[in-house]
Amino acid sequence: MKLKSLEISGFKSFADFTKIEFLPGMTGIVGPNGSGKSNISEAIRWVLGEQSAKSLRGNKMPEVIFAGSADRKPLNRAQVRITFDNSDHYLNSDFSELTVTRKLFRTGESEYLINEQSCRLKDVLELFMDSGLGGDSFSIISQGRVESIFNSKPEDRRVIIEEVAGVFKYKKHKQKAERE
Ligand code: ATP
Numbered sequence: 051m052k053l054k055s056l057e058i059s060g061f062k063s064f065a066d067f068t069k070i071e072f073l074p075g076m077t078g079i080v081g082p083n084g085s086g087k088s089n090i091s092e093a094i095r096w097v098l099g100e101q102s103a104k105s106l107r108g109n110k111m112p113e114v115i116f117a118g119s120a121d122r123k124p125l126n127r128a129q130v131r132i133t134f135d136n137s138d139h140y141l142n143s144d145f146s147e148l149t150v151t152r153k154l155f156r157t158g159e160s161e162y163l164i165n166e167q168s169c170r171l172k173d174v175l176e177l178f179m180d181s182g183l184g185g186d187s188f189s190i191i192s193q194g195r196v197e198s199i200f201n202s203k204p205e206d207r208r209v210i211i212e213e214v215a216g217v218f219k220y221k222k223h224k225q226k227a228e229r230e
């Protein structure tokens with residue numbers, strides 16, 4: 051499974067349609083402070099179903115919609131589309147390319163689509179469950195979290211490293227087996 055592209059429009063500082071293509075190899079995004087780098091990683095978390103406005107540095111979800119600037123009016127809709135190459139069928143789907151879209155309107159109305167078919171949030175969450183990309187995974191680490199990892203106790207840091215390495219679930223299984 052590979053991240054192919056991200057299309058953002060009306061989300062946070064991205065008023066205009068912006069498409070980022072992730073070509074083979076490593077992609078780095080650089081820019082001055084406040085230029086929207088963190089907003090890009092938040093767009094990825096958001097389209098994958100993030101429900102916490104706080105973890106997107108806001109209070110309420112509609113705050114992710116472009117709020118206007120000195121020379122632009124606010125917009126009424128945020129939309130993010132993410133496309134994965136799933137030709138190895140790492141994600142549990144017959145499709146070899148998967149596009150997930152999330153839309154949110156100021157009215158509060160929202161929509162999720164998988165390959166342009168309207169679906170439920172649950173369907174999006176299930177698609178990425180156990181993929182290493184869902185929920186509290188460490189595939190996306192925010193600036194604040196880097197600090198908290200550095201400042202954490204060695205034992206806590208070890209848990210994080212074990213989880214990333216995939217050892218954590220075996221430890222849990224072992225603990226369970228020992229109890230039984
Ligand atoms: P740094 O290098 O400091 O980490 P960054 O490149 O990560 O900066 P972001 O935090 O992604 O920058 O972007 C912050 C900018 O996004 C701010 O200018 C903020 O005003 C703008 N912004 C956030 N939410 C919205 C919104 N809903 N509408 C318009 N602009 C927004």
Ligand code: MG
Nearest residue numbers: 087088089193
């Ligand atoms: Mg940032």
